[in-house]
Amino acid sequence: MSTRSERRWAELARDLEFTRLPELRRQAExxxxxxxxxxxxxxxxxLLKGRDNLGDLPEAARATATGLLVTGFVLLVLGSLLAARAAHGAPEREILLGGQALRRWTGxxxxxxxxxxxxAYLLCVLGVILVVGALVIAWLTTQDSGTQPVVVRTNTVVMCGDLIVADQHHMEISSKTDGTVSLPWTAVVSVKPGKTCD
Structure with missing residues (x-):
């Protein structure tokens, strides 16, 4: 390397002390x-691609997904605030006129x-991981069964089973004891939701 090149590199290294803060501010911006x-x-x-309602999730999955989403967005907002602080600095009360004071403040x-x-970088990464985790839980978690247990009372019998279909003419339930049963609405006295059928 030539002497001129070495001198230029030395000048750039000396200037780096004075340009480091503006460079960091640009990076923070x-x-x-x-x-x-x-x-x-x-x-x-x-909002657009998630489930329509987190209430469709089981209790544990709903609480976990909600907690992850809230925590993830809080971390992302905190990361944004820290990056803004880094980019623009904090309000200073005094104006530094002395060279040594300015040098100390710059350091x-x-x-x-x-x-x-x-x-800001750490909070951003953690926030993204938490939000993605919440989305994965919301997208992949399903209820134990797509059917709703019901208790059906007719004129002659009370049946419990999973509701398969109900239209304007009849309803079908799947019972452990009777299999799939189709009942016309004229025979049904009442239908109530059930938690489980024993």
Whole structure:
């Protein structure tokens, strides 16, 4: 390497001390924009592509999916706020006029911005993982059975079974004791939802 090239590299290394904070601010601005866009995109995906109703999930899956979603969005919002803090800094009360004070403040601010960016990155990754986990739970979890147990009372008998079909002419239930039974509505006195059929 030539002497001129070495001198130029040395000058750039000396200038790096003065350009590091603006460079970190630009990097933080990009992160803030990216995190905001990602949070908005995930919110749209959850609203448009998720289940119509988390109430369709079993109790444990509903609580888990809701907890993951809320925690994930909180982490994404916190990550966005940290990236915004890193990009724009905190309001300062004093104006630094001395060279040493400005140098000290710049060193501290570089450390704060670097730390805020690291936390923003970590919170973003964790938030995305939690939101994706909630979506996977919501999409893959189903009720134990697609049928609804019912108790049917007719003029002569009381039957319990899973409701298969009900239209304007008849209803069909699947009973453990009687198999599939079709009952015309004229024979049905009452139909009540049941929890289980013993």
């Amino acid at each position: 990009g992160w803030r924009t990216g995190l905001g866009g990602l949070t908005a995109l995930l919110a749209v995906l959850v 501290q601010e570089v450390a704060r911005v670097t730390r805020a960016l690291a936390w």
